[in-house]
Amino acid sequence: MTTEIGSVINQGESINQCQELAALITRHTDSKGDGFHQTAIAQLEFQRESSVSTVLRGVCDPIFAILVQGQKKLLLNEEIYRYGAAQYLVVSVDLPLSAFITEASPDKPYLGFKLTLDPHQLCDLILQTTGLKRQPENAVRGLFVSTIDTPLFDCALRLTKLLDTPKDIPILAPLIIREIHYRLLMSEQSEAVRQIATSGSHMQRIAEVIKRLKADFAQPLRVEDLAGQAKMSASSFHHHFKAVTSMSPLQYQKQLRLLEARRLMLAENSDASNAAYQVGYESASQFSREYSRMFGAPPIRDVEHLRTA
Numbered sequence: 001m002t003t004e005i006g007s008v009i010n011q012g013e014s015i016n017q018c019q020e021l022a023a024l025i026t027r028h029t030d031s032k033g034d035g036f037h038q039t040a041i042a043q044l045e046f047q048r049e050s051s052v053s054t055v056l057r058g059v060c061d062p063i064f065a066i067l068v069q070g071q072k073k074l075l076l077n078e079e080i081y082r083y084g085a086a087q088y089l090v091v092s093v094d095l096p097l098s099a100f101i102t103e104a105s106p107d108k109p110y111l112g113f114k115l116t117l118d119p120h121q122l123c124d125l126i127l128q129t130t131g132l133k134r135q136p137e138n139a140v141r142g143l144f145v146s147t148i149d150t151p152l153f154d155c156a157l158r159l160t161k162l163l164d165t166p167k168d169i170p171i172l173a174p175l176i177i178r179e180i181h182y183r184l185l186m187s188e189q190s191e192a193v194r195q196i197a198t199s200g201s202h203m204q205r206i207a208e209v210i211k212r213l214k215a216d217f218a219q220p221l222r223v224e225d226l227a228g229q230a231k232m233s234a235s236s237f238h239h240h241f242k243a244v245t246s247m248s249p250l251q252y253q254k255q256l257r258l259l260e261a262r263r264l265m266l267a268e269n270s271d272a273s274n275a276a277y278q279v280g281y282e283s284a285s286q287f288s289r290e291y292s293r294m295f296g297a298p299p300i301r302d303v304e305h306l307r308t309a
Contacts, residue, residue, distance in 0.1 A: 017153055018085050022069045024160045025111045040166055041173045044159065047112035049101045056099040058259060062117040064184060065089045066148060066156055070110030071103035076143055077247040083145045092196040093142035093207045093244060094214060096255040113156055121181050122197035140192045140203060142244045152183045202240045205230040217256040218280035223249055258294050265303045272299040
């Protein structure tokens, strides 16, 4: 059963404040078409989409992303997150996500601001800021949606404006990016953000296991080995892994395998049987069944659709 978390609400004045950032992002993406566009600031990119039909699936790295114009729906396992203009998303561990643009048009495209988060910078700020006292740790989901406040929005606006003065980027961009990390630590979601960089936290230990899963997803999975790496009992590890990712380690591995198999077929022209074998499946029928369940169509039909879309 799907769980829906959050909703798009009328942000009033906050949405009006987004108009200036929308104008800047439009100017920097207008001639580039739809998709993600890297900027002269290494950690910053913009997304522009003119159609609601766009569906993006993949493993998302830790990011801070502002929805500037339009609306989006994210699917994390069976949880749905909806958000719109003047709301932001933070992903704190690598998560397999499906993203759906639900409001966009050629005249008023979907516009997004996306900044890669740096756990080392968060850790440094935690050590330097005496006001950030560690609270008793609870299991926290590795993804949240929240309403942006004026100081955080101002950081995003100042960072984007730097693109018009490239000579200032090497000196000022790191300062503004550091301020964004600080603002997130001081936000209403501070507990979730803090756990990204807190040594020994449940989230950080799960994040290290996720790195191993990403590197060895084609290998047989033994939960006991992963629990040992996380220094937890098997039952405690399973509980905390699901609390952070919304899925079991086996479900996480399965999504990694299917995403990679899809990439192999689409980008490297691998046939379904070979792709299934490369990502660790021994049964072609099981692969086809699980692929259809995740992507809505058997492998061959899904890839043909993607190539002609």
